[in-house]
Amino acid sequence: MTKTVNRVKAAAKETKPSSFLDYRLFLKAVYTYCKEGSDGYSYQKFADDLGFNATTVMHQIISGYRPLSLKAAKQIVDCFGLDSLETKYFLSLVAFCNAKNTQVRDEQFQVLQDLKRQTLPDELDRSHLDYFSQWYHPVIWELVGTKGFVSDPNWIAKKIIPNLKVSVVEESLALLQKVELIAFDAASQSYRQTKNRVTTGHRIKGLALVSYHSSMIDHGKGALTSISGKRRDVSAVTVSVNESTAQRIRDMIHAFQLQILDEAERSQDGDQVYQVNIQLFPFTE
Numbered sequence: 001m002t003k004t005v006n007r008v009k010a011a012a013k014e015t016k017p018s019s020f021l022d023y024r025l026f027l028k029a030v031y032t033y034c035k036e037g038s039d040g041y042s043y044q045k046f047a048d049d050l051g052f053n054a055t056t057v058m059h060q061i062i063s064g065y066r067p068l069s070l071k072a073a074k075q076i077v078d079c080f081g082l083d084s085l086e087t088k089y090f091l092s093l094v095a096f097c098n099a100k101n102t103q104v105r106d107e108q109f110q111v112l113q114d115l116k117r118q119t120l121p122d123e124l125d126r127s128h129l130d131y132f133s134q135w136y137h138p139v140i141w142e143l144v145g146t147k148g149f150v151s152d153p154n155w156i157a158k159k160i161i162p163n164l165k166v167s168v169v170e171e172s173l174a175l176l177q178k179v180e181l182i183a184f185d186a187a188s189q190s191y192r193q194t195k196n197r198v199t200t201g202h203r204i205k206g207l208a209l210v211s212y213h214s215s216m217i218d219h220g221k222g223a224l225t226s227i228s229g230k231r232r233d234v235s236a237v238t239v240s241v242n243e244s245t246a247q248r249i250r251d252m253i254h255a256f257q258l259q260i261l262d263e264a265e266r267s268q269d270g271d272q273v274y275q276v277n278i279q280l281f282p283f284t285e
Helices: 002-015 023-036 043-049 057-062 070-080 084-097 102-119 123-133 136-144 153-159 166-178 205-226 243-266
Strands: 182-185 190-193
Touching: 002 023, 002 043, 002 070, 023 043, 023 057, 023 070, 023 084, 043 057, 070 084, 084 102, 102 123, 102 205, 123 136, 123 166, 123 205, 136 153, 136 166, 136 190, 153 166, 166 182
Parallel strands: none
Antiparallel strands: 182 190
């Protein structure tokens, strides 16, 4: 008993809740870690090690058949022996996944983002997480590379839709320099791009991308009423397909994204910044 309980603690500390955006996937990773060390390890034993007696409760939770209550989450996290930051993250992760409405889910996501930032040991990783946490950072970075760009926060603030506060632009420019995406050229007294692409480190990738896509989807919704139909293109289609066709559609989307990037790179003297959102998701199990 003691041996397997200690392995559960080691597994939880090794996999870390802060590496996940779904508590079920984290618990599954802990279980898999334990099972790899013992061929006879089962979901019943896993539940027993977590104080639930030898039941199928953990299999039901991990499989999504039943939610993990906050009370049960506190019991589990006590067994894991995690530090206070990872403990807070796990409990917030449960609240995030179990949220019943968008407002609560968004609030919990912000909590997760703040906690994740505290777990990152590298300042550059924290700065990259900050970059993806606000929609306007990528927009300003792209704007720096356009024809006619003016390195004046007031000009930038009024150029972007919707307009930003000058102080927000100044903070964004400072962050972009910190993550080495732009540099200030003393000779021309202007900012310039220093990289062609933005990449994320593996420690922040999941959370950063969810934050980025959520924000851009919200702006896509706003564009339906705030941007003239002549300057936007919004389309959607609902289809019934089998899984192999769904995979081909994913491949087509990926190829199209590369085509868009290639076309943008060939564009001479770009003077506008556009956002292209593409979503594919199931409506049925």
